[in-house]
Amino acid sequence: MHGRATPPARATEAAPASQSLASRLISLRTLALLLAALLCALIIYPIGTMILRAFFSPTSAGDEGILKALADTGFVPVLVNTLVVVGLSGTLALVVGATFAWLNERTDASTGWIGGLLPLVPLLVPQIAGVAGWVMLLAPQAGIVNGLLRDGLAFVGMPMRTGPINIYSFGGFVAIMALYMVPYVYLTVSAALQNLDPHLEEASRLCRAGAFTTLRRVTLPAIRPALMASVLLLIMMGFAIFSVPVVIGSGAHIELLSVKIYRLIYTYPPRTDLAILLGLFLTFVVQSALLLQAWIASLNRAATIGGKGLRAATTKLGPWRFVARAVMIIYLLAAAVLPVVGLAIVSLQPFWSARINFSVLDLQNYVTVLVENDITRRALFNSVVLGIVGGTIGMLIAAVLVVTAKSERRWFGRAVDIITATPAGIPHVVIGVGFVLCFSSGWLNLSGGFLILILAYLVMNMPQAMRSAAAAVDQVGRELLEASQVFRASQGRTFRRILLPLMLPSLGAGWIILFVQMSGELTASALLAGTTNPVVGQVILDFWQNGSFPQIAALAMTMTLINAIVVVTALRLARGRAR
Secondary structure, eight states: OTGGGHHHHHHHHHHHHHHHHHHTTHHHHHHHHHHHHHHHHHHHHHHHHHHIIIIISTTOOHHHHHHHHHHHTTHHHHHHHHHHHHHHHHHHHHHHHHHHHHHHHHBTTOOTHHHHTGGGHHHHSOHHHHHHHHHHHHOTTTOHHHHHHHHHHHHTTOOOSSOSOOSSSHHHHHHHHHHTTHHHHHHHHHHHHHHSOHHHHHHHHHTTOOHHHHIIIIIHHHTHHHHHHHHHHHHHHHHHOOHHIIIIIHHTTOOOHHHHHHHHHHSSSOOHHHHHHHHHHHHHHHHHHHHHHHHHHHSOOSSOOOSSOOOOOOBOOTTHHHHHHHHHHHHHIIIIIHHHHHHHHHHTSSSOOSSOOGGGOOSHHHHIIIIIOHHHHHHHHHHHHHHHHHHHHHHHHHHHHHHHHHHHOSHHHHHHHHHHHGGGGSOHHHHHHHHHHHHSSGGGOOTTSHHHHHHHHHHHHHHHHHHHHHHHHHTSOHHHHHHHHHTTOOHHHHIIIIIHHHHHHHHHHHHHHHHHHHHTOOHHHHHHOOSSSOOHHHHHHHHHHHTOHHHHHHHHHHHHHHHHHHHHHHHHHHHHHHO
8 A cells, every 4th residue: 555655646746846847947938038028129119119200209290291291202103003013923923823833733744842942942042133133134235135135036137236025124023023922822822732632622523523623613712711821922022022123123113112212211311201101001011911811811721631641633734744844944944043144144244245255254253252342242241140140049039939938828929929920011121211210320329230230130030030940849849848857957958958959950941041031131231231331232232223233243143152052051960960
């Protein structure tokens, strides 16, 4: 009897051990509370200041003054341009992205691992570099592809002085905008198709419905929530995107809201109040789309995961499968390879020309960028350091917040989710305006320094960091954490010796995304970076406006190569650590 009483005694000792698990998280909770408060302040203070200055300050113009000022700045034409361009490019991206997802998931035209590269295309080449590369290929006069096409047309008796393709046109602008939106649609729709119960489509085929009838009457209605989520995501991306409108839209004389806000800040005299108003309007549109997306996600999804591991039947496209594969491969070439080719050729030329003279190609532009030009040399160093430091800090903050939120399971977890998800609905140009307004004068003057850039980058990229950290934490069993606490390991040692090593592969993937986004960031950098601490995105934009195109190409190629080296190295280290 005495021997049987021992297990209950041990069981009673387990309760204090489980209670100590909560008590030992106090230090982590304190750190997480401080970090959450800092992020909250960095979001609320700039946006709140913009709202107060726009509507409640003594210098605010009132409703009539606001409407008059907006009319004077041509707000209505800019809004119409934005709605039309975003609507058309978003529609094109939705059709192309959803089609690619269906081809890759449901037909024999699947490209396998090549199709899996579609969501990764934005990581392959920094967006500003890709846009510059496209301009160097398709500019109406100096574009390399246009030069080759004119030579071919002249050979058959059809000489032309410009064109035949003009990227500085409405069609060219919409096409390049759509090119960079397709991966987001593909990722959303592809995931919905993977989760869709194949029995639904199989039942349609048993009723002798054809492949395209099944697609129209079964598959598309089943993934309607994913399609709606893609539409809202495209609205958010289209209103917030900056690099394509500032480079191609400016050349086409089509001004969008994001570029208008930037120019209101940097014209003389600056019209900061109008920039604030437009920024708040842009934030309202994007936040509305984000809330609608969250509402749709909360509904009962039509795409369901079947209980049995039945593989979806493959639709036979016959000879058309080769055409479908070719189109998807062409997209990958267009999104990642062709712009780099354009940059590489122009970077070797003494001046940008449509005709390639191999006798004058050299590496002088790289010597200028990497050795002779102090601004570009410092910009490369600063961007790489900001990417490494910002990515590391961002993932560590996200890891601490996610671990604490998972442990708390109360109001704190919900608050952390709201705080860290909020920047996803704030365009980067608005964050830049808010930081300029709050941290460029007075006792919080951080203008032109590293700190203001790091803080802005952390705010902008925290949603992505949190998603990666949440995926990493979900892979770690709670029993490992509890076992560490039973052996009286400190909270810091548990986090350092157990959680971080096991989370490292997923955290490494998140770090790669943060590094690429921070090192090549353009939108906020154009507003916040100073002459003493230049970054690559800001320098490329300045060079573009000054016409230093070969140096732009050399700088963009160098940054692309650095990104590739860092991404490959980080992936190898993360995979080695995982093994």
